[in-house]
Amino acid sequence: xxxxxxxxxxxxxxxxxxxxxIESQDWMPEGYRKALVxxxxxxxxxxxVGMLPEGFWLTxxxxxxxxxxxxxxxxxxxGHAQYLYSALESLGVERDTVYQELLAGRAKYLNIFNYPALxxxxxGMIGWLTDxxxxxxxxxxxxxxxxxxxxxxxxICQEESFHHRQGFDLVxxxxxxxxxxxxxxxxxxxxxxxxxxxVFGPPDEHSPHSRQSMQWxxxxxxxxxxxxxxxxxxxxxxxxxxxRVPDADLRLNEASGHYEIGPIDWVEFQRVIQGEGPCNxxxxxxxxxxxxxxxxxxxxxxxxxxxASTAAALAGDEHAQ
Amino acid sequence: MPNNWKTWxxxxxSQNGIAHRHIGSVQASDxxxxxxxxRDVYTRRDAFVSLWLVASEHLISSAGQDQSAWFETAHDxxxxxxxxxxxxxxxxxx
Numbered sequence: 001x002x003x004x005x006x007x008x009x010x011x012x013x014x015x016x017x018x019x020x021x022i023e024s025q026d027w028m029p030e031g032y033r034k035a036l037v038x039x040x041x042x043x044x045x046x047x048x049v050g051m052l053p054e055g056f057w058l059t060x061x062x063x064x065x066x067x068x069x070x071x072x073x074x075x076x077x078x079g080h081a082q083y084l085y086s087a088l089e090s091l092g093v094e095r096d097t098v099y100q101e102l103l104a105g106r107a108k109y110l111n112i113f114n115y116p117a118l119x120x121x122x123x124g125m126i127g128w129l130t131d132x133x134x135x136x137x138x139x140x141x142x143x144x145x146x147x148x149x150x151x152x153x154x155x156i157c158q159e160e161s162f163h164h165r166q167g168f169d170l171v172x173x174x175x176x177x178x179x180x181x182x183x184x185x186x187x188x189x190x191x192x193x194x195x196x197x198x199v200f201g202p203p204d205e206h207s208p209h210s211r212q213s214m215q216w217x218x219x220x221x222x223x224x225x226x227x228x229x230x231x232x233x234x235x236x237x238x239x240x241x242x243x244r245v246p247d248a249d250l251r252l253n254e255a256s257g258h259y260e261i262g263p264i265d266w267v268e269f270q271r272v273i274q275g276e277g278p279c280n281x282x283x284x285x286x287x288x289x290x291x292x293x294x295x296x297x298x299x300x301x302x303x304x305x306x307x308a309s310t311a312a313a314l315a316g317d318e319h320a321q
Numbered sequence: 322m323p324n325n326w327k328t329w330x331x332x333x334x335s336q337n338g339i340a341h342r343h344i345g346s347v348q349a350s351d352x353x354x355x356x357x358x359x360r361d362v363y364t365r366r367d368a369f370v371s372l373w374l375v376a377s378e379h380l381i382s383s384a385g386q387d388q389s390a391w392f393e394t395a396h397d398x399x400x401x402x403x404x405x406x407x408x409x410x411x412x413x414x415x
Contacts, residue, residue, distance in 0.1 A: 021338030023371065065400070072401045147338045161403040168415055169406040233414035240412050 005029075016217045021147040024090040032216050033091055035209065036146055039218060040091075041098045044084035045109035048102070049283050051077045053117040054126055062120060069166050070123065076159045083152040090148040103291055105284045111269055112195050114277030121174055121181075121188035127167020129189075129196040129234065135160050136230045137200065145217030168237065175241045182242075189238065190246040197261070198269045200227040206266075231259050327376055329355040331363055334371040341373050352376075 009029050015022070022028055051074050058074065061067035085095045101107040112130050117123060135157060142153040174185040201207055201223040213219040221229075235252075238245055249262030271277065326348045332341035344363050349355035355374050364372070383391055399405045408415050 021336075023334070023337050025371070026337070068398070069400050072398065147340075150338065151340055162401055162405075165403045165406040165408070165415055166400070168408075168412075172409065237412055237415070240409065 013215075016145050016215075020145075021150065022145055023147045031212070032218075035213055035216065035218055036149065037088065037091055037093055037098075038209070039213065040084055040088050040149055041093075041101075042108050042110075044081050044088060044098070045102050045107050046113065047077050047081035047084060049109050049113045049287065050130075052283055052286055053113060053115070053279075054123055056117055057120065057123050060120070061123075066170070073127065073163050073166065076163065080156050080159070083155060084149075087146075087148040087152045103284070103288050105275065105280075108273060110199055111272040111277065112192075112199050114272050114280045114283060115191065115195055116279050118191070119184050119188055121171065121184040122192065124167045124170030124174065124185070125188045125192040127163045127165075128171055128237075129167070129192050130199065131160050131163035131167060132234060133196050133199045133230050135164055136226050136233070140220040140226075143220060149218075171243075172241060175243065185241075186243055189243050193246050194265065194268075195272075197227055197231070197264055198266075198272075200224070200230070202266065202269070203264075228258055231261060232257075235259050324350070326350050327355075327378065329359065329374045330377050330380055331359040332373040332375070333363060333367075333369045334373075335367065335369055337370060341371065346377060347374075 008027060012022075012027070012029055012032070022032075054070060054077075055074050058067065058070055061070050085098070088098060089095055098107065102109070117126060138153050138157050138160065142150050142157055144150045144153065171185050171188075174181045201210075204210060204222045204224045207223050210219060210222055214222065235245060235250070247262045249260070251260055252258075253260050272280070275281075327350075328346050328348050329352075330346050331344050333344045334341045347355055347358045347362055349358050352374065356372065359372055359374055363369075
């Protein structure tokens, strides 16, 4: 005898409100599962596509040290995608299925990775700003109601901290350099500031899934709350470096203690997430190319596993005789 | 007469939100008996919410690898740690 669904959903909501974590074998409402699949797959794809803007600079890093740092960071991003695709699999989702959605250009991922990294300073901005935004977003997610997602987030946040610091360090070096290097840093900041603020997603009143996700404890804070936290943390860092925030309306509200910013261009945001950003096609075609060029590796691995199990079976037969 | 029972590795979860951890193993004739037996052997005192069992023969182990080489990851790669990068005085939230 199974309880009616409404009763189970009410009991489930009570578990969430008591702060209990949900594990993969637990019953969950279909909507909760779908919301998790949507959020975790977007997150996984973002980590995966996120390798590309910086990956471009691996062979162009200005020193062996910076190259090692960048390699380690890009490798971490691949690792983060792996943790998250595994968390998805705990929900009974096939990795291939969601990955094919990405390759087909139907899956969403963060707007920010559809912008190009035009100069070496952009590499610093990605680490400092984009990974800084990721930390603000993800630290609360390590208390998300779904256990496998929350645990993946703990590992990810520890590693993001390195990404954040190395990015700041890179930009710090540039601003201590020549006038041209300072200008390079300022230009990169001008390009990355606004897209980074969009990373937190649409304003609360236009965020269709947020309210339900917060009710389920999948998300803990609203987009605007997290965006404000990032701004308040980052503006003083920008000022410390002697750089200028590209926002004529920026001001510190002495009464609230919060920085107030000018309007965000949400039309640009929509355009970028709908596939019309500067690099959307390039990002997807790069992933498609890797998938196709890696086909022989997958085939060879399957062939090897097949041969090895045949050999083991034959050896077993001989042993038995 | 040896009974040819298989060994099963036992993992327990003390509360939701925390990963299962290995607690020991049991010998049993089949999966069902292994699960019941693990419950009897390992959960008599502490409060657990979940048990996972894996037949030991299916456990893949790094034993046999050269341990120092296999786990040599970060000794000369301090730059993978956030603390490698100095934070200038007066800068917060990095």
